[in-house]
Amino acid sequence: MTVVDQVGHVVIAVLTYKRPADLAELLPLLIKQMDGVDEQVSVMVIDNDPAASARETVAGFAAVLDDASLVTYVHEPTPGIAYARNRALDEAADAHLLIFLDDDERPTETWLQSMIETYRRTGCAGAAGPVLPDYETEPDPWIVAGGFFVRKQFPDGAERPAAGSGNLLLDVRQLNELGPLRFDPEFGLTGGSDTVFTYHITRSGRKIIWSEGAAVVDKVPSKRSTRAWVLQRAFRNGNGQSRIELTWQTNPVRKMVTRLKLTAGGLARIAFGGLRAASGLLSRSKVHHARGSRTMIKGFGMLCGAWGVVYTEYGRGKKS
Template structure:
């Protein structure tokens, strides 16, 4: 175990919904990160399944772990409710680190986040996500770069982030009175709104390129339908977040008009590129054209108030 700083406490929060197998795989690795952390760290599982399906897997992992592994049940539906539960459970902690239940941290992940936080004094530190696949993605999926994510030099300032690899300074989160908007709980985008609000209120966010987590992509996500729906949701959420950040009616109207322009351009330009791809038999133009068009459609629909609920439950 590495030397710890007793005054600094860290909660590693992993949110889960009906993925007991993924949780059973992730928890030993997260517990190892907590034990090796250069701070006092514990793992916290937030089970968002009304049936509490992760309870047994978490209890089994906790019994076998030398690190502290806690379980809480948050039955209110939606990922935003689970994220807010994590904020409440970490109210007395110095730092809260979010990671997804289908992700595995690379060696040194947590300590890299901590070191960048200490070096920069940022309110939040963001790390990269690398995808690994249950099966080789088809040529069309690969040509569209649907799973390519950004990589930036460590220390680069960013103004938006997801919660799939995110460290938060809880003192500053409390001071800024930030929480996740639960109206975005079943549509996605509550993390985008949260981090954009953090940046807008003066909270500095920086990138740590060494703090890598690996996203395990199942076969069900390696389809044209899934990746295009994700692109549409991304555009839809981006528009809704922009509207939410508008302060009054006049600003909201202006924001709608600003969103309609780029959204329409993406929809039209992407459709044209898709057509060119079909005629030229270029998978790259075809796939990237549809990806752009789907995001544009999401932006336009979001500007008009439509909510695409990707995480709606049956």
């Protein structure tokens, strides 16, 4: 990795689906971020609602700016977050850097500056930063005990094998060198397309670097602060893990071996998680009950994914 002296156009892509209030709150914060950097920066809103519900919000905000070109609107009506991400790649094809941000995330004060500085310092193909929870309502003590919304942190500058797209910088030029790299629509309504995408980057020998100062705050609505939602997400994660690992296997024999390994891993999690959850229930330990329950449900998800069951978390009618 080498130091980058000059950074061209930076595009911040905000993916949205039927969240006008979140969008209206986020856009002014992104414009404010531009004051702390020297680079040319613009915001692009990718609306994945077939009804184009975000168009009016974006147009109204852009109309009051001194430079309306700082915020643009793009409508991607095909359902699925992978299609929205791919549309962002297409629209930002001539940019230098593309930064993905979700509409329910809020940048901290040094977010954009830290992202760009990490890229300048390392010349990485991608950079990812912390996502910190902000609860709309006080969560269930069971959730707090499990630490389910507290995401793992890493040392600044650490290399990551993959990353989620909800706070991700990409060097468009390096992506172009890797060929037609796309988010897989097979994961568009299930989640996981960002993990597969970023694994492709690192498996090609390019680097994804952790940017400790580039933190965003994730607004956790009350409907997610429930045991049911946490366990649903655990099942999705296990299901997606199996499907992702099987994606890499093209040889039928290796695919079957991987399938059997995932089956064993899923069964082990079901057994261990079930025992831990039961012991937590008997000992009245919320930590053991919560974490054991999540491990067990993730195991069921892995088991199902290993044998072709696909869990569609983002079926329309739900917000992606």
